[in-house]
Amino acid sequence: MNTLSILRARHLLIAAALAFIALFLVLPLAAVFMAALEKGLEAYAAALVEPDALAAIRLTLLVAAISVPLNIVFGIVAAWSIAKFDFPGKSLLVTFIDLPFSVSPVVAGLIYVLMFGAQGWFGPWLAEHDIQIIFAVPGIVLATVFVTFPFVARELIPLMSEQGRDDEEAALSLGASGLQTFLRVTLPNIRWGLLYGVLLCNARAMGEFGAVSVVSGHLRGLTNTMPLHVEILYNEYNFVAAFAVASLLALLALVTLVLKSIVEWRFAYHRRSAGH
């Protein structure tokens, strides 16, 4: 093959990739915004400030605000123990962390219905004590936490394994306490990886549909998150409102993408400059 045909093949491949992205990603995304704005800005705004929509937005933010911090704590603890200590059952723990990735979100939702639903294992006890989990906010939080479980941990485990224990041991040998070592040495070492994991986790927490749909009960203004609200509006042929709320979720995705690129760039820079 001569240079010219290699060059042509390269251009062809790049063009194919770009066309694919345009067809399957950019075009649909643009369609969401177009459909949302079809009847003008007023209709768009009205769909967003409508009480049920506001309730859905509030609930989505609440769920993210609970599940993301839980994930950060869990992710750091899991990654720390896996990367820095040897203990029996370590590989089993790694497998369990991956479980939510391999299980369908619908199954994840059903697990909680099976446990906490009216006919579930703890159902009678919960009813007796007047605690509602399924078809209420706690159930939605539980399902979201389950689904987003691996994000932070998955990001941190390889990073912390690679960094080893030397930095922590150095800090301890200099007289630092465990907490000081964590705050002043470990956390700065993992900050970019952690931020990246948090972004992905947040995007998923706000966008999760399947698991949340099973446990939510679809009570308007009470247990509908944004994705569920979009589905209901859509099923009612209220396309402008459906796409208006969907456009917010799409916007979130775009913001996440931009932040992710920035973090990735910083992360790569940080790694390069830290090289031995």
Added chain:
Amino acid sequence: MITLDGITKTFGGYRALDNIDLEVKDGEFLALLGPSGSGKTTLLRIIAGLAFPDAGTVAFDGEDVTGLKVADRKVGFVFQHYALFKHMTVADNVGFGLSVRKRGQRPPKAQIRARAEELLELVQLGGLGNRYPAQLSGGQRQRVALARALAVEPQLLLLDEPFGALDAKVRKTLRRWLRDLHKQMGLTSIFVTHDQEEALELADRVVVMDHGVIEQIGTPEQVYMEPATAFVSDFVGETNHLPGGIHVRPHEFRIVEDGGQPVIVESIFRKGGVWRIEGSLASHAEVVELDLDATLAPPSPGDTIRIVPRRLKTFPQSGATSHDQA
């Protein structure tokens, strides 16, 4: 004085250290020398309090510290890959040990900074306090790590393969510099190395280890000239294995006119100030390396020369064959 008594450590059935007894005198510069897997690093980490023995005791000045954590032992530890905190400046790295002290014992910020500058001056890095570790060379980073360890005024300095990650030239300079620094400060120091040259050059005493046991403890002179075991003879310096468990160093042969052992010269090259001759023993087909004064005329490949050992050591043969130099 540091006293180790019956230190034993196993990792999942593998015996990394087997009943180690050792005394380190105040102000001494001690080398733990051995191949990888000899247990030398594990022993250093146990002395530091970064690892704990399954059996045996560690005592500092007669006081049992076996159960104490690293933070409570007043030791400075220098890591092979420096373990500098990448997100902190060099000065903050050096001052770290002082800055994490409890309120009340913690010196004011300006004082920590001054102390850091002072130590950077000591390790000949004055004025580089505002740089980040990534902006320094390997040799400079290792000196920062040393300054950081010294900042907490340890009563014992522990160095794990301190020159292992550096290139040969820097290593040599840093080695000489560390020896001078030790002379100047008189701080009891223990370093781990797999490089026998490094151990012989730096240490007051060398502890030669293999497979979790101490093979010999002695001055560099003793370890080189009077190896206690076949392993030591093999690992420290170059040694020819001759039939009958006889060990002879390359420079300890003499060429004679008559008698001796005939050797067929296979190759010859200049090795510094000597001719290094590689030949085979006519009687046993064993490979022999020997050094010949470079002021003499060298033999040619194919010649037969006759050699007599000036000095030799004899070891039981089973031991001589069980340890091959890596």
